[in-house]
Amino acid sequence: MRGQVLGVDRTSGDGQISGEDGQRYTFRPGDWSDEKGPAVGLRVDFATEGTRAIRIFRLPEAQAVSTPERRQPPANDRNKYVAAILAFFLGTLGIHRFYLGRNGSGVLMIVISATVVGLIVTGLWSFIDAVRYLIMSDAEFDHRYARTWSA
Template structure:
């Protein structure tokens, strides 16, 4: 029969088991198998004689099933990469797409640069590169890079 150790007197070695049949059985030190000491909660296999457990053998502990760690939460963004790409394509020289994405510093730089003809030569390719980059970026990467953080 199988059961579980309920208690052991460390001075005398006498113990108490709960059998799978719902009954309780006592055991003496000589009833315990030579494989280790009895421990409370330990699962055992034993034979019975009335209310006494004989030939008590500890069963190997079954490892608890490994719990897989929760997958990391995917980043969520309230911004849309397609909206950012359209803004970059049509209004990119003014840096509007940068303001939309919360990159105010580079948005101001693009806006100020676009006031001069030389600046338009710089901000035009910059906006085109941003357009292509947004469209090539995965949704997860876009959300991770441009997610708004609550303050």
């Protein structure tokens, strides 16, 4: 008889197959005739012994049902031109650093900007950042400032 694997217990290896006759059959790891073992959605051929599936073979065209892939976030959701504009116009406050995820240096720029000398320092710092972003290649910018995603 032919059927499809409905589920497999990861700890014990026991599972269920839905047969073409509409019945459900249980199996144990020893009932498999190949070393790959069961996978949910796999099309199989098997013999029955009551409500148990035995001598289970995977069908040659059988493939496990693919699970839908999760949509991956973009490689980098930050833009170097936006960063350069922020650095040029609001750079003394470190806004471009916050935009790029560099919160520590952004806070440092705000603190330094509290004095007149600090404004000169952060102004020069942000101007250099703006120029650096503009001449940096897209690949290098993506590598340096890509957001790290967790699954």
